[in-house]
Amino acid sequence: MLIAVEGCCHGELDRIYDTLDLIAREHGKKVDLLICCGDFQAVRNVYDLSCMAVPPKYLAINTFYKYYSGEKVAPIPTVFIGGNHEASNHLQELAYGGWVAPNIYYLGNAGVVNFGGLRIAGVSGIYKGCDYLRGHCEVPPFDENTKRSIYHVRQLEIFRLKQISRPVDVFISHDWPLGVTEHGDIETLLYYKPYFKDDLDRGQLGNPATWEVLQKVKPRYWFSAHLHAKFSALVKHDGENGGETRFLALDKCLPHKRFLQILDVAPASENIGDLSFSFDPEWLGILKDTDHLWHFEPTIYYLPGPGSSERHDFTQSDEDCAKMIAALGNLQIDPANFQRVAPSHEAAWGEGTLDQIVRYMEQIGIPTPPVKSYPNPQTTLLCEKVGIRDPLAELTKIAETNADKLKLTSDLSGPGSQVGSDEVRDDTASAQNGEGAETEGEQPLEGAEVQAEAADTAESFENGNHEDEPLAKKMKVGNEEEVVE
Numbered sequence: 429m430l431i432a433v434e435g436c437c438h439g440e441l442d443r444i445y446d447t448l449d450l451i452a453r454e455h456g457k458k459v460d461l462l463i464c465c466g467d468f469q470a471v472r473n474v475y476d477l478s479c480m481a482v483p484p485k486y487l488a489i490n491t492f493y494k495y496y497s498g499e500k501v502a503p504i505p506t507v508f509i510g511g512n513h514e515a516s517n518h519l520q521e522l523a524y525g526g527w528v529a530p531n532i533y534y535l536g537n538a539g540v541v542n543f544g545g546l547r548i549a550g551v552s553g554i555y556k557g558c559d560y561l562r563g564h565c566e567v568p569p570f571d572e573n574t575k576r577s578i579y580h581v582r583q584l585e586i587f588r589l590k591q592i593s594r595p596v597d598v599f600i601s602h603d604w605p606l607g608v609t610e611h612g613d614i615e616t617l618l619y620y621k622p623y624f625k626d627d628l629d630r631g632q633l634g635n636p637a638t639w640e641v642l643q644k645v646k647p648r649y650w651f652s653a654h655l656h657a658k659f660s661a662l663v664k665h666d667g668e669n670g671g672e673t674r675f676l677a678l679d680k681c682l683p684h685k686r687f688l689q690i691l692d693v694a695p696a697s698e699n700i701g702d703l704s705f706s707f708d709p710e711w712l713g714i715l716k717d718t719d720h721l722w723h724f725e726p727t728i729y730y731l732p733g734p735g736s737s738e739r740h741d742f743t744q745s746d747e748d749c750a751k752m753i754a755a756l757g758n759l760q761i762d763p764a765n766f767q768r769v770a771p772s773h774e775a776a777w778g779e780g781t782l783d784q785i786v787r788y789m790e791q792i793g794i795p796t797p798p799v800k801s802y803p804n805p806q807t808t809l810l811c812e813k814v815g816i817r818d819p820l821a822e823l824t825k826i827a828e829t830n831a832d833k834l835k836l837t838s839d840l841s842g843p844g845s846q847v848g849s850d851e852v853r854d855d856t857a858s859a860q861n862g863e864g865a866e867t868e869g870e871q872p873l874e875g876a877e878v879q880a881e882a883a884d885t886a887e888s889f890e891n892g893n894h895e896d897e898p899l900a901k902k903m904k905v906g907n908e909e910e911v912v913e
């Protein structure tokens with residue numbers, strides 16, 4: 429199966445699909461599946477845009493909304509995870525994954541799906557130690573803290589991923605698993621990215637939680653993005669038949685960047701099936717058996733482990749998987765389940781930054797949609813079938829109860845009373861988590877030159893970093909623009 433892997437997408441679907449079309453026409457490589465490793469920016473309208481954590485000048489509507497509205501249809505089945513620049517209110521509606529547009533599937537906070545026999549797992553977000561042990565507690569409207577903490581990886585997703593016991597072909601994460609750099613060409617990486625050294629020396633260049641997942645799940649391939657560098661590594665696992673994980677990180681979709689790679693990946697499963705997405709019974713069984721472990725408060729909590737009196741091993745037996753298949757009836761993820769639950773932006777309202785578009789919409793009398801996460805029928809349906817809770821519904825209930833309490837306290841205290849704290853938590857960036865460093869590097873793609881690479885797969889993984897490789901493909905789109913890293 430021919431797959432295309434994209435680093436950070438940044439809402440540039442038009443350019444990515446155009447590039448893949450060019451590769452198909454000129455090289456005869458028609459890919460079966462596009463995998464995007466985060467910062468996808470599934471922005472449906474201006475208020476989705478306002479939920480994204482980037483500096484105002486980079487809050488551009490970009491091209492996803494055309495695929496959401498139906499103006500365009502994704503020409504290649506596409507699967508993605510979330511990064512740290514997302515319309516988090518939108519992704520929150522699909523905590524267990526779902527269609528964000530026809531032919532474009534989101535894996536959820538964490539998830540596993542099958543595509544033509546290829547078993548694909550992934551986790552959204554980036555690691556931030558201060559939020560890792562907290563519950564999922566964020567609901568719109570987000571403040572400057574929650575707009576960021578919502579995309580920080582939580583222990584629940586990692587705990588669930590570590591329960592996977594069947595082989596995984598491909599794993600996707602936005603930030604790199606911590607320590608993966610030791611299995612590739614660090615020197616060349618540091619030559620191109622010298623400012624990674626401090627984090628590397630401190631052992632902070634990457635996500636310690638996903639490194640544990642890599643060692644437990646041992647996927648054949650692991651793809652990442654976030655640090656805006658192409659880097660490959662070969663992680664050999666210990667033990668008999670330990671196997672190996674081929675790691676590849678790619679850059680963002682910008683001129684002169686190595687943001688795309690074509691790989692020929694044969695599914696390990698003999699059950700190839702057709703090229704469509706289907707649910708994974710083992711994963712859904714894990715979700716069901718760990719549903720009681722959700723924590724919807726911002727407080728730190730602990731999950732059960734060895735030595736605990738609570739169940740901590742949620743390994744799914746073949747019988748468990750068979751029961752899940754029976755409960756679902758059909759494993760196919762029905763494309764017809766996609767629904768537009770939020771209003772879509774329209775091209776006639778402009779394609780600039782958030783401020784520009786809102787100003788123009790006000791001028792022409794178009795009401796702006798509310799800042800909210802919409803209950804999503806895809807999540808509702810899956811939750812009903814599997815027998816789990818919709819986390820957004822739970823969060824919404826809690827938020828409404830808290831709002832009632834706040835109102836009551838305010839009424840009792842009289843005018844001028846204040847409950848809670850509006851203090852903004854310091855979420856200062858470091859190179860390893862990419863916040864700050866990354867947003868500075870995000871430039872609009874207007875008039876940019878797009879490059880794509882179709883490198884030899886095996887050679888790529890074995891030789892380590894390829895920053896100095898010649899590009900196989902070059903496509904000129906308008907005038908070239910200087911890119912600031």
Ligand SMILES: [Fe+2]
Pocket residue numbers: 436467511512513602653654655862866
């Ligand atoms: Fe990122």
